[in-house]
Amino acid sequence: MTAYLALLLTLFWEFLKIGVFAVGGGMAALPFLYDLGDKTGWYTSAQVLDMLAVSESTPGPIGINMATYVGYTVGGIPGAALATLGTILPGIILVLLLAKFLQRFRDNRYVNAAFYGLRPASTALIAAAGVSVLGESLFNVSLWRETGVFADLFAVGPIVLAAVLAVLTNVKPTKKLHPVLYIAASAVVGIVFKLGGA
């Protein structure tokens, strides 16, 4: 029981930190979640991807959806509530404290300068997380290490699917479609072609 309470407290604290430092909306929490999973062993990086897919396919901001999902995975329903609370609390408190001064804050030269540094940093962090994502979804690094056969490194089915999607999400008529549609279609392709090998 005390171990569970300690777990919930740690969870809340970790998400409070994400709520303060993950700047840039949406995917900004992704590198932090990778780091947290690595550090604590609470979940694997493949699980992060599944959570991201669910978070993109359901209503609500991705940042909150991811926090709720991780919180539930780690600590059940109380975990889901605490992780979500931790993520949104710093923003809510700051809005209430700073609302009066914010117009001045927004035009402040140093705030603008900080964002000049923060935006590329946020992009770089997500890109680095994106690279590890590749290893989880398009390549079988562990299978390759086991068998030593170079061809085993490539997950051919998912690579073909990703290539098709990369084109469809960037050319004119299909570009505007909602991500949910692509995720749903990918699930169907995964089932029909048994992409998980199961």
Place this chain on the structure above:
Amino acid sequence: MREYLKLFWAFVKVGGLTFGGGYAMLPILQRDIVEHYGWATDEEVMDYYAMAQCLPGIIMVNTSTFIGRHRKGTLGGLVAGFASALPSLVIITVIAAFLTRFAEYPVVQNAFAGIRACVVVLIANAIIKLWKSAMVDWMCLVIIFLPVFALSAFTGVSPILLVVAAALAGIAVAAVSGRKGGGEA
């Protein structure tokens, strides 16, 4: 009390009807908060949205807190902020409980293998979009993007440390060059 309940319900709808947060929330705010309830003007909503991005946290929750505070003070801000996060909390908890139970099924495993390939593409597209708005000049790339990327991809440095260092570097660049910083925040 009635006013707080109205506020609560209005922002539960904002949270429950917005896919993906951010920009996606604006049409709903315009229809409900501006036109239906008349709690704020279009300009106020856009100002709050712009300022919400300058603070840590979730843009949608921050914007909702601004509007709630504008309408009903601190308590109104708390009600609106929490209400906007509530639909996510409920929906994701139900889905997570369901998926955890069926995670071992072959159908679920195959579906997620397909979905992961899709998520890679969605992340890549998000990075391209962010790149376009973040890279104001070559210094962003050399001083901030490349070092942060390398440290994050190849070492175990905490992202918190990298974020703080990047903000300080941005301020240092502005101080040294006397420039105004990176465009609109």
